[in-house]
Amino acid sequence: MTLAQDRRLDLHYEAAVGGGIPLVQPMKHQLAGNDVLKMMGILNGTTNYILTAMQEDGADFADVLADAQAKGYAEADPTNDVDGFDTAYKISILASIAFGRQVPVEGVYREGIRKVTRTDMAYADVFGYRLKLLGIVEPVEDRVRVRVHPTLLPKTHPLSSVNGVYNALWLNGDFVGDVMFSGRGAGSDPTASAVVGDLIDVGRNMLIGGPGSALPYGEGMPVESIDTLRTRYFLRMIVGDRPKVLGQISMALGEHRVSISAMEMRTISRGENGEIVFLTDTAQESDIRAALAALTPEQGVERIESVIRVEG
CATH class of the missing domain: 3.30.360.10 (Dihydrodipicolinate Reductase; domain 2)
Incomplete structure (x- = not known):
């Protein structure tokens, strides 16, 4: 170039x-x-x-x-x-x-x-x-x-x-x-x-004897970290069969400024794990990561299956 x-x-x-x-x-x-x-x-x-x-x-x-x-x-x-x-x-x-x-x-x-x-x-x-x-x-x-x-x-x-x-x-x-x-x-x-x-x-x-058309780039463009991104998120997780699991998850998310806009839940049979999917309101990437790190089996979350960003 x-x-x-x-x-x-x-x-x-x-x-x-x-x-x-x-x-x-x-x-x-x-x-x-x-x-x-x-x-x-x-x-x-x-x-x-x-x-x-x-x-x-x-x-x-x-x-x-x-x-x-x-x-x-x-x-x-x-x-x-x-x-x-x-x-x-x-x-x-x-x-x-x-x-x-x-x-x-x-x-x-x-x-x-x-x-x-x-x-x-x-x-x-x-x-x-x-x-x-x-x-x-x-x-x-x-x-x-x-x-x-x-x-x-x-x-x-x-x-x-x-x-x-x-x-x-x-x-x-x-x-x-x-x-x-x-x-x-x-x-x-x-x-x-x-x-x-x-x-x-x-x-x-x-x-026509014209000049070359290589694009004259300036100096390198500073790149912003993904950590400051603010968008909505799709979160899918496997949860245990225990009382108040939804409340504990909501509290843990809320403590990191992550609020829920929609939810789907697969019926949990007694003694079996279930599946919950959340769509969040707009949140910052760094807050989402901190919130997910705080979701442990003690809160009833066995594992995080998917974290997908939402646009539009």
């Missing part, structure tokens, strides 16, 4: 994010007059295929992953996809373009989808949500928070209807408002479309 800038040469990489979906050029040019207020993307077709199949077929992660590998959607070693690395690389590129300063991938908070279960999806459906692996960018004063993790989105959000191997990017700008790009995010034809488009752009610059 620096070498291309110094020598005023073209550097194009449209296919690096979103395959055939035009994302890099619109953000560099057509949306350059906007301050990006928030950006959320489904940027990995493999994980979106897996989550869609789990949702629609009620299948387990391991079974769907094996099916995706058999169909060629997932690599023999799926780590890069299912552990969120690929999405982290792509969202760091988009964040760097959006703010004109390099956002290092090392600063991206990352969780994958290995721990997602069809049970989580079933409860999410009851609450009116869909589960997606998202890359999320949001400015925080003079810093930026960039994160990748499983996320619950309202069924009415446009990203919730992006299924299978498709990718999409939703963006909110101060002037343009909400914008969404979607399409085939991988595969030989979509990738070729993006590469050929870049080559044509380079050729046009050569014909």
